[in-house]
Structure formats: C-alpha cells, structure tokens
Amino acid sequence: MSWLSGQLKALVAAMQFLTRFKMPDQEPPSPKVLHDSVRFYPVAGLALGCALGLVALLAHVVYASSFVSAILVVAVDAWLTGGLHLDGLMDSADGLLSYRSRERSLEIMRDSRVGAMAVIALGCTLLLRVAALSAMPPLRLAAVAFFSPLFARALLLCTMRFTNLARDDGLGRSLAPAVDLPTALGSLIVALALGWWLFGWNGLVAATVAVLGVSRVSSMAMQRLGGMTGDTYGASVEVSQVLLALALAVRG
Numbered sequence: 001m002s003w004l005s006g007q008l009k010a011l012v013a014a015m016q017f018l019t020r021f022k023m024p025d026q027e028p029p030s031p032k033v034l035h036d037s038v039r040f041y042p043v044a045g046l047a048l049g050c051a052l053g054l055v056a057l058l059a060h061v062v063y064a065s066s067f068v069s070a071i072l073v074v075a076v077d078a079w080l081t082g083g084l085h086l087d088g089l090m091d092s093a094d095g096l097l098s099y100r101s102r103e104r105s106l107e108i109m110r111d112s113r114v115g116a117m118a119v120i121a122l123g124c125t126l127l128l129r130v131a132a133l134s135a136m137p138p139l140r141l142a143a144v145a146f147f148s149p150l151f152a153r154a155l156l157l158c159t160m161r162f163t164n165l166a167r168d169d170g171l172g173r174s175l176a177p178a179v180d181l182p183t184a185l186g187s188l189i190v191a192l193a194l195g196w197w198l199f200g201w202n203g204l205v206a207a208t209v210a211v212l213g214v215s216r217v218s219s220m221a222m223q224r225l226g227g228m229t230g231d232t233y234g235a236s237v238e239v240s241q242v243l244l245a246l247a248l249a250v251r252g
Contacts, residue, residue: 088234
C-alpha cells in the first residue's frame with residue numbers, strides 16, 4: 001500500500017508541475033517523490049492531449065473555422081501548461097542564439113528579462129503551430145492536438161536520458177538522473193505505436209521529423225552550453241510539438 005501511495009504522490013507531483021489541472025492538495029513533494037514523478041510526464045502529456053483534443057472537437061462544432069479551432073487549441077495548451085515550456089523556449093533562444101561565451105549564455109538564460117531572440121522564437125513557434133493546425137481537416141486537427149503532448153513528453157524523457165547537463169545545480173540536475181532507460185524507451189515506443197494507429201506511416205514520419213529537430217536543439221545546447229538545462233528541455237517540448245504539426249499538415 002505504501003508503494004501505491006508513493007506512486008500516486010508522484011503522479012500528482014508530475015501533474016502539478018507540468019499542468020494546471022486541479023489535483024488533490026498534498027504536502028510539498030520530497031526528493032524521492034520528485035524523482036519518481038518524472039516517469040509520469042507522459043501521463044501528464046496524455047491528460048493534456050485529451051483536453052486539447054476535446055477543445056478541438058468542441059471548437060469545430062461551435063465555429064466553422066479551422067483557424068479559430070487552431071488558435072483555441074494553442075491558447076488552451078499555453079494556459080494548461082502555465083506557459084512552462086514556452087518560457088523555456090524563450091530563455092533558450094536568448095541564450096543559445098546570443099553567441100556569447102558559455103558562462104554568459106547561461107547567465108542570460110537565468111535572467112528574467114526577455115530579449116529579441118526570445119520574442120522572435122515565441123512568435124514563430126506560435127504562428128507556425130497555429131498555421132499548421134489550421135491547414136488540417138477538423139478530425140485530423142483534433143487527433144494531432146491529442147497526440148502531440150503525449151509524444152513530446154515521451155520524447156522529453158529520452159532527451160533527459162541521453163543528454164548531459166550543463167549546470168551542477170537547478171531543477172534539471174535533480175530530475176534528469178531519475179529517467180531510467182526502460183521508462184524512456186517504453187514511453188517512446190508507446191507514443192510511436194499511438195502515432196502509427198492514428199496516422200499510419202505519416203505518424204512515424206512526423207515523429208522522425210520531431211526527433212531530428214529535438215536532436216538538433218540538444219546538439220546545439222551541448223556545443224554552446226556543454227549540456228542541457230531545464231530551459232532547453234522545455235524548449236525541446238515546444239520544438240517537437242510544432243514540428244509534429246508541420247509534418248502532419250503536409251499535403252497528401
């Protein structure tokens with residue numbers, strides 16, 4: 001019973017960290033609970049996907065416009081995640097695209113002020129995702145809205161498992177080592193199977209595009225910063241979601 005209680009606490013901690021869904025109140029999570037919560041990140045992605053898929057379907061019923069549906073999906077996604085990953089994207093853009101020294105880039109990423117690169121990255125990401133989703137038929141839009149959060153967080157576990165960390169402190173340092181190989185690969189395989197079921201070969205091609213994009217972000221972080229940070233992990237989620245949408249919106 002204590003093991004089950006611990007897993008439930010870890011699930012609640014994952015949901016509270018990654019989403020704004022109302023969860024039972026519990027005491028601040030212990031280091032062990034935070035450690036165990038990482039394996040539930042794809043579950044949080046599944047919950048987000050269910051909510052976003054439902055938003056897409058309801059928007060299709062209410063509005064005769066895929067453009068409006070796409071905007072609502074992206075807006076609700078940002079609200080339900082508290083802008084967590086978008087914030088990581090902005091900080092990563094300021095740091096990685098500043099072409100300063102490693103130390104200065106890491107300082108920039110910790111600075112709460114927003115630079116030009118952050119604004120450009122945020123604007124392009126939101127516009128591309130809305131444009132890609134609005135180019136899809138309604139049911140496909142709903143399927144992509146459902147699939148993307150789950151796949152992005154399953155891929156996040158693999159990214160955390162197979163990359164080094166740039167800092168000796170921070171949230172990434174406490175969470176990344178918690179990802180074991182079976183959990184990372186198992187989550188990704190389940191997500192790929194779901195993509196195959198929903199989209200066939202197109203789902204696997206889109207997933208490959210997302211993996212390559214996230215690999216590029218990770219490689220850039222390794223070269224510029226010496227490893228990943230919590231911000232670059234968050235950026236990888238946004239990159240994977242926008243690339244999935246773009247790949248699945250391709251004509252034919």
